[in-house]
Amino acid sequence: MPAPAQRRIIFQHIDEPGYTNDISCYVRHGGYEVLKQAVTRKPEELIDEVKKSGLRGRGGAGFPCGVKWGLVDRKSGKPIYLIVNADESEPGTFKDRYIMHQDPHQLIEGTMISCFANNVRQAYIYIRGEMPHGARILEKAIAEARAANFVGPNILGTNYSCEIFVHRGAGAYICGEETGLIESLEGKRANPRIKPPYFPAVLGLYQCPTIVNNVETLCHVKYIAEHGGAEYAKIGTPGNTGTRIFCVSGHVQRPGYYEFPAGTITMGQLLNDVCGGPLPGRTFKAVIPGGSSAKIMRFGERYKGKRKVGTEMVDYDWGVEDVPMDFDSLGMIGTMGGSGGVIVMDDTVNMVEALANINAFYSHESCGQCTPCREGSLWMKKISSRMVHGQARPEDAALLKSVADQIPGRTICAFGEACSWPTQSFIAKFGDEFKQYSETKKTAKPADAVALI
Amino acid sequence: MNLKAETLSKIDEVITHYPVKRSATLPLLHLIQEDIGHLPPETSEWVAAKLELEPINVLEVITFYPMFRQKPIGRRHIKVCRTLSCALVGGYKTCATFEAEFKTHLGEVSPDGEVTVDFVECLASCGTAPVVLIDDELHEKVDAAKAKQLSDQIKAEAKKR
Numbered sequence: 001m002p003a004p005a006q007r008r009i010i011f012q013h014i015d016e017p018g019y020t021n022d023i024s025c026y027v028r029h030g031g032y033e034v035l036k037q038a039v040t041r042k043p044e045e046l047i048d049e050v051k052k053s054g055l056r057g058r059g060g061a062g063f064p065c066g067v068k069w070g071l072v073d074r075k076s077g078k079p080i081y082l083i084v085n086a087d088e089s090e091p092g093t094f095k096d097r098y099i100m101h102q103d104p105h106q107l108i109e110g111t112m113i114s115c116f117a118n119n120v121r122q123a124y125i126y127i128r129g130e131m132p133h134g135a136r137i138l139e140k141a142i143a144e145a146r147a148a149n150f151v152g153p154n155i156l157g158t159n160y161s162c163e164i165f166v167h168r169g170a171g172a173y174i175c176g177e178e179t180g181l182i183e184s185l186e187g188k189r190a191n192p193r194i195k196p197p198y199f200p201a202v203l204g205l206y207q208c209p210t211i212v213n214n215v216e217t218l219c220h221v222k223y224i225a226e227h228g229g230a231e232y233a234k235i236g237t238p239g240n241t242g243t244r245i246f247c248v249s250g251h252v253q254r255p256g257y258y259e260f261p262a263g264t265i266t267m268g269q270l271l272n273d274v275c276g277g278p279l280p281g282r283t284f285k286a287v288i289p290g291g292s293s294a295k296i297m298r299f300g301e302r303y304k305g306k307r308k309v310g311t312e313m314v315d316y317d318w319g320v321e322d323v324p325m326d327f328d329s330l331g332m333i334g335t336m337g338g339s340g341g342v343i344v345m346d347d348t349v350n351m352v353e354a355l356a357n358i359n360a361f362y363s364h365e366s367c368g369q370c371t372p373c374r375e376g377s378l379w380m381k382k383i384s385s386r387m388v389h390g391q392a393r394p395e396d397a398a399l400l401k402s403v404a405d406q407i408p409g410r411t412i413c414a415f416g417e418a419c420s421w422p423t424q425s426f427i428a429k430f431g432d433e434f435k436q437y438s439e440t441k442k443t444a445k446p447a448d449a450v451a452l453i
Numbered sequence: 454m455n456l457k458a459e460t461l462s463k464i465d466e467v468i469t470h471y472p473v474k475r476s477a478t479l480p481l482l483h484l485i486q487e488d489i490g491h492l493p494p495e496t497s498e499w500v501a502a503k504l505e506l507e508p509i510n511v512l513e514v515i516t517f518y519p520m521f522r523q524k525p526i527g528r529r530h531i532k533v534c535r536t537l538s539c540a541l542v543g544g545y546k547t548c549a550t551f552e553a554e555f556k557t558h559l560g561e562v563s564p565d566g567e568v569t570v571d572f573v574e575c576l577a578s579c580g581t582a583p584v585v586l587i588d589d590e591l592h593e594k595v596d597a598a599k600a601k602q603l604s605d606q607i608k609a610e611a612k613k614r
Contacts, residue, residue, distance in 0.1 A: 091536045091575040122472075129483075129520045130532075130576055132589040165470040170479055170518035173574065187478030187504070189517040206473055249538035249579035256580045292537055341579065343538055357537050361574050367517075451545035452537070 003269035007235070008259045009243050010106075010219045014098050021137055023144035026105035032150050034226040038113045039158045046117035050221060052229025054241040058095075059085055059176070059214035060291060060339040061414075062327040065221070069118060069211060071201035078208040082120040083185065084111055086127040086134070086215050087169050087176040090291035091361060092341025095245045095257055096215035100127070100134040104141040108164065110218035112150060113225045115162045118211060122163050126181055129170040138166045173365035177413050178212040179204075180367065191369045192413035216245060237263035240326035244337070248275050250344035251282065263329070267297075268321025271344060282346040286429070287320065289330055290338025292358050293418035295425035297323075303333040335425070348450070351430040352392070352437045355422060356384035356453040362419035370411040377419045379403050384423075387437055388453050397434035401427045454499045460488040464503070474504045478514050482521055491522045519573070526569035527562045529607055532586040533595075535572040538579035543596055547583045548572050550597045554604035567611050 013019045013029065026032070038046060051066030072080060084107070088096040099107055107125075115123050127135050142164050145151040153161040172190050174180040179193035182205050197203055204210025213221075220242055224232045233241045240262040249255045253276030260270075271277065271284065278284050284299045303318045307329075323329055327337040345354060363381035368374045380403050387396055404423035407416045427434060456464075467480045481500050486492055492515055497508040504511075515521045533539075533548040548559075551570045557563035559572055578584045581593035585600070592603060 088577045089575055092538055092579050094577045094579050097577055128577065129518070130573075130586060133591070167470075167476075168479065168483055170483070171520035171573070172518050184479065185476060186473065187475035187514065188510075189513055247580060249582060250541045255582070343541075343579070345541065349541065354537065354541075357535075357540050361536050364519075364574055450541065450543055452540045 001269070003273035004260060004264045006259055006274075007243055007261050009223050009235075010099065010216060010245060011095075011257065011259045013106075014102050014257075019102070021102055021104050021141065023105055023141065023148060026103070027148075031105050032109055032145075032148070034222055035109050035112050035116075035150055036156060038225050039116055039156055039160060043117045043119060046113065046225055049224050049229035050117070053220075053224045053232040054229075054239065055217065055220050055224060055232070056240070056327060057214055058216035058220070058245075058340070060090060062337060065213065065217055068201065068213075071199070072118060072211060073202045073209040074119070076202075076209060079122065080118055080120050081205045081208055081210040082111065082115050082118065082123040083178075083181065083205065083210060083212045084123065084125040084215060084218060085176065085178065085181060085212050086125050086131075086138075087181060088215070088339075089128060089173045089176050090293065090339045090341055091358075092247060092249055092288065092291050092343040093339040094247045094249075095340060097131065097134065098257065099215055099219060100131070101137055104138050105145065106219050106222060107138075107215055108141055108145050108151065110220070110222035111164060112145075112155070112162065114211070114213065114218055114221050116155075116160060120162060120211070123165075124185060124205075125164060125166045126175065126185055127166060127168055129168050132168075135166050135168050142166065172367070173361075174367045174413075174415060177415065180413065181212060182210065189367070191367050192415070194412050236261045237324075237326060239328055244325065244340055246270060246325065246340050246342055248342045248344065251279055251284075251346040251349075252344050253277055253279060260325075263324050263326035265325050266321060267323045267325060267342075268319075270325060270342065272321070275344075278346050282348060284320075284344065285347045285349060286345045286351070286354075288341075288343040288345075288422075289323075289325070290336045291341040292343065292361065293421055294330075294338045295335040295421050296429055297333075297335060298429040301429065305332065307332060349452070350437075350440065351426055351433045352384065352387055352440075353452040355426045356381070356388050358422045359384045359419075360453060362415075362422075366415060366419065370416065372407045372410040373416045373419060376403050376407040376416075380419070380423050385453055387434075392438040392441060394435045394438065396437075397427050397431055400434070454485070454493075454495055456485065456488050460484050468504070475506055475510070477504055478506075478511060479518070482511075482515060486521060491525050494523070525562065527567050528611070529568045530586075530588055531568050531570045532573045532576070533570065534574070534576040534578075534582070534584050534586075536575040536579075538575075539583040542582045544583040546597045547585065547595050547600045550600035551585075551604060554601060554608075565611070567607065 055065040056062040175190045180190035184190040200210040244262045330337045359381040363377040366377045404420040407420040468477045497511040500511045501508040555563040585595045
């Protein structure tokens with residue numbers, strides 16, 4: 001079956017010739033009309049629309065946005081903050097970058113609608129330190145929106161006031177974790193907070209109720225406010241509504257970003273039809289479907305079980321190519337849709353080397369707060385790098401696995417899971433390659449072999 | 454601290470963005486680093502005094518975040534992405550090319566003082582890998598040949614000076 005057509009609602013204007021990131025271009029294309037309309041409605045109505053839409057967060061965890069908003073403590077009398085999580089840094093993910101650089105007003109409109117709906121008076125956009133241009137573009141866009149009375153005091157004569165400020169990170173991956181981000185925004189090391197009691201919805205920024213939403217999620221909110229939650233829920237599949245942006249990188253002919261109704265495209269359609277298949281003369285070997293922490297899938301393996309279709313339970317027997325790219329299907333087969341970052345590896349890649357690359361990342365990025373994560377990620381890096389650059393032993397596979405198995409569930413935040421899943425899944429799926437690596441190293445590599453670590 | 458008047462006024466402005474002064478720690482460190490090029494030893498005390506904190510509160514932030522540096526770097530900062538998507542299409546070779554072109558090692562100032570090359574983690578542009586950030590400018594699809602070309606460009610600009 002050929003791939004369905006792309007449906008770009010968030011990326012509608014990305015890469016459009018002549019489309020610029022200033023407010024006049026945005027307004028010419030109907031921009032801020034949704035905000036004008038939204039501020040005439042009751043905030044509760046807007047929250048209801050988001051709940052009805054079934055929108056799930058696009059940052060990685062896929063948590064329902066309406067539920068997140070519903071958890072906010074509105075009785076405390078404290079101010080409610082909204083933070084835009086623009087700390088896009090999960091390896092393989094590169095969607096928010098384009099929204100912020102090319103269509104920043106879409107984000108600002110979505111943010112202001114969300115702020116109005118939740119009675120937020122102060123929002124912050126926490127952007128990656130490595131995106132200085134993005135920060136400047138957003139600052140300019142906010143100034144333009146303020147001049148047009150879409151941001152700031154007494155917005156559109158409604159007596160409702162809300163400010164947005166851009167806050168730059170400084171190169172730490174852990175700031176994408178929402179409580180780490182909050183600590184960082186408070187001017188501290190980004191050590192994630194323990195939950196309970198520090199659920200952001202109750203005790204977030206400055207111990208006040210706080211909403212943290214991903215850039216793409218807030219753009220979806222704008223679409224929902226315009227078209228209604230029920231209409232939005234018609235896009236995609238039940239439980240996986242709206243569109244999803246897939247960021248494809250690695251060994252395909254056409255890497256890039258592609259937006260499809262959620263759950264309507266399979267891995268095979270995405271990689272073969274949309275991305276043009278493997279590079280000439282190569283075959284696909286493995287794919288990581290949702291950012292580098294997601295568990296790896298091995299081409300050739302099969303996933304079997306029962307799944308719910310409507311009200312019935314039906315058997316499924318899928319190869320990698322058959323798996324629908326939605327949160328639930330990917331979760332069902334033991335991995336995750338995460339942030340939509342699809343990293344493809346072909347038959348030239350040795351899995352020990354690929355894992356060593358990933359382990360070096362997580363070791364560098366562990367905040368160091370919890371011992372199992374700090375030490376575990378470091379040792380996984382040391383062992384896998386030593387296998388590549390020093391001596392490799394058949395028993396290293398079991399050693400790596402034993403380290404990885406001791407991390408998840410024993411840390412304050414989900415980084416413990418994120419850093420152990422690659423090792424666990426690589427060893428589970430490609431255990432032979434790890435055991436044989438000492439032998440593999442004896443054969444000379446082709447001259448054009450690519451170093452991964 | 455010998456900061457430009459412009460930096461000082463930006464510092465005073467950014468503090469007003471937050472109900473709690475401590476939140477301005479990262480913005481202040483960015484502004485000082487942009488002005489001076491790195492964060493000299495007196496930074497912790499200066500920022501602490503400005504934000505009514507203890508110097509350790511600032512120092513622990515400086516040492517936590519990879520982008521803050523306590524030593525001077527070359528005139529240009531070349532950051533090559535090391536992470537998987539870039540590595541899969543030749544990121545390591547790109548990095549080695551820059552090192553060889555400027556006869557330098559990672560994290561050091563090149564002998565001519567022109568650059569510092571760093572191998573950094575994911576720059577979030579995996580679809581156009583390998584990517585390189587030179588100062589504030591992102592360069593996409595930088596294979597070894599393009600790395601050589603960018604190096605030549607930097608050297609040519611250096612000569613003009």
